[in-house]
Every structure is written in C-alpha cells, then in structure tokens.
Amino acid sequence: MSDAEWASVRDLLPVPGWLAGRGGRPEGYCHRQMIDAVRYLVDNGIKWRAMPSDFPPWPRVYAFFVRWRDAGLVAELHERLREAVRRDEGRSLEPSAGVVDSQSVKADATVAHVSRGFDAGKKTSDAEELSSGHR
Incomplete structure (x- = not known):
C-alpha cells in the first residue's frame, strides 16, 4: 500500500x-x-x-x-x-441502483430435470435444450 x-x-x-x-x-x-x-x-x-x-x-x-x-x-x-x-467523486453516499450478473451452466446428464433452473435471459432451460437435441 x-x-x-x-x-x-x-x-x-x-x-x-x-x-x-x-x-x-x-x-x-x-x-x-x-x-x-x-x-x-x-x-x-x-x-x-x-x-x-x-x-x-x-x-x-x-x-x-x-x-x-x-x-x-x-x-x-x-x-x-x-x-x-x-x-x-461528488456522488451520493448510497448508490441509487445495482447490477446483478449471473452465468448459466449446463447441468450434467445425472442432474434430475425437476431440479434444473430456467434462464429467463436466454428463455431456455437445460431441460428444453436436452429435449430439442441441442447439447
């Protein structure tokens, strides 16, 4: 420092x-x-x-x-x-907005379909990708 x-x-x-x-x-x-x-x-x-x-x-x-x-x-x-x-910086001490970021990761074939999430940004779920043949 x-x-x-x-x-x-x-x-x-x-x-x-x-x-x-x-x-x-x-x-x-x-x-x-x-x-x-x-x-x-x-x-x-x-x-x-x-x-x-x-x-x-x-x-x-x-x-x-x-x-x-x-x-x-x-x-x-x-x-x-x-x-x-x-x-x-002459800004308010408290922020007025926040940003949340995430990343989707494909689930392994051993993960049950019922426990898989949904990616609203991509409008797909891992289960949908599997059923459509995309991997």
Whole structure:
C-alpha cells in the first residue's frame, strides 16, 4: 500500500482499545502491515500458509483478519472506503441502483430435470435444450 493509500485508509480504521484508553496491550504488528498482508493474499489468491516472509507470520495475519471479520470491522472498513470514494467523486453516499450478473451452466446428464433452473435471459432451460437435441 502506498503512503497516499495508507493516509486515506488510516483515518477510517477503528482505534485500537489500548490507544483509546480502553485497556489491552499493544498489538505486535501495525495495522498497515496486516492490511497489506490481507490485500496481498486476496489479490494473489494464495493460501494463508503461502504468505511471503516479508509479511508478518501467517497465523498472526489470519488471527487479525478473523478478529476483524467476526467483529464486523472488515465490512465496516469496506463501507467507509466505498463512501469516501463516492464522496470524493461528488456522488451520493448510497448508490441509487445495482447490477446483478449471473452465468448459466449446463447441468450434467445425472442432474434430475425437476431440479434444473430456467434462464429467463436466454428463455431456455437445460431441460428444453436436452429435449430439442441441442447439447
């Protein structure tokens, strides 16, 4: 994460309890290192155990991520970042529309016809394609 990215993210993060006078002990690694590690993991699609050695040890990064996820802080950070981007672009903080996308996949011959879905966009179902001889 660049210094500019960190500057925009740092103020959106929750203040650790020990810094806010709520007790506890300081964490062993700074939030920037941990967020960098999680971003690297997500961006590269690696497993936790494959975390490069220039990041904190993977068990510490994993514990950090799980703690933030379970406390709802990952979703809260995402929401704050989304709002900051929309604010910077002069847009309403809440989107006015959404887009849902999907992909149809043909069912295997072993899947019962009654459990197959219908693709309204293509106006066909897998069962219809099978009965018409198209495969």
